[in-house]
Amino acid sequence: MQVAKIATLALSIALPGLAQAATPSYGERLEGFAYPYPLKSFAFESQNQKLEMGYMDVAPNGKANGRTAVLMHGKNFCGATWVATIKTLSEAGYRVIAPDQIGFCTSSKPAHYQYSFQQLALNTHALLDSLGVDKVSLVGHSTGGMLATRFALMYPQQTDKLVMVNPIGLEDWKAEGVPYRSVDQWYQRELKVSAEGIRQYEQKTYYDGRWKPEYDQWVNMLAGLFNGPGKQAVAWNSALIYDMIFTQPVFYEFPNLKVPTLLMIGDRDTTAIGSDIAPPEVKERIGQYAQLGKDTAKRIPGAELVEFKGLGHAPQMEEPERFHKALLEGLQLK
Incomplete structure (x- = not known):
């Protein structure tokens, strides 16, 4: 009995260390995490500083169709999370470019940066220009959907198709009554990011309780970034x-889109920025993608849902x- 007690005590002491060891530790630019395709880097200057954007540029696997798809990741995602989509599009003849935006994943985490969707669109445009790409099909997921919308508004002549996959920003949360968080408050919140917290949030909000x-692997990718030696820089940029x-909602500009647009909506999604601090009556009505998808499709000229x-x-x-x-069918030009 005494031996069992000692063993139990030893295990209880060891558990915190074991739990911590279970979360990987990656570098500030996700060093240590393996990307599914060769990772390249685009060096450029922005806001009086030298920055680098990580990206994958995957050639068509088979007969090329002459088109380029640009995949824009979400807030809690990276270019790497598009691995299955990259493979599918490449096999269908597309050249596929999947960048990590500044502040995310394998890209620079500047100490000071005035983030805007316009700036990220400019950065992406500069990357494409450096690669000699003048026409793209945009596929933006989550926050990447907001960015893809902004890119299409700024560069309609360069966009032959806009695809948004469960984009956030289909409503203006602050106008709906969600309280404002300061950057400092976001920073303190982001310093506490953990694998378990990410998993619980995504299971509840993203996957309707399923897992x-x-x-x-994607939880550990993100948690490892926040658990590494550059976690302060990661948390600050995240804030x-x-x-x-x-x-910076794009919600009000959906009617101004002039490119063929496809909305792809998983209807059990309940993502809404700030819902965790919203009053109960606000929390109840925001993030309802089953309705948001339909409403947004009506606001975008000629959009397909x-x-x-x-x-x-x-x-x-x-x-x-x-x-x-559905994506391959939706990307066809009509």
């Missing part, structure tokens, strides 16, 4: 980015075959 083991997302019944925030990860079949 698949394959999602854990600045959240402020950009909350204060594809709904994935029963799926959540990332249909490309929940049911890849179903999603990619």
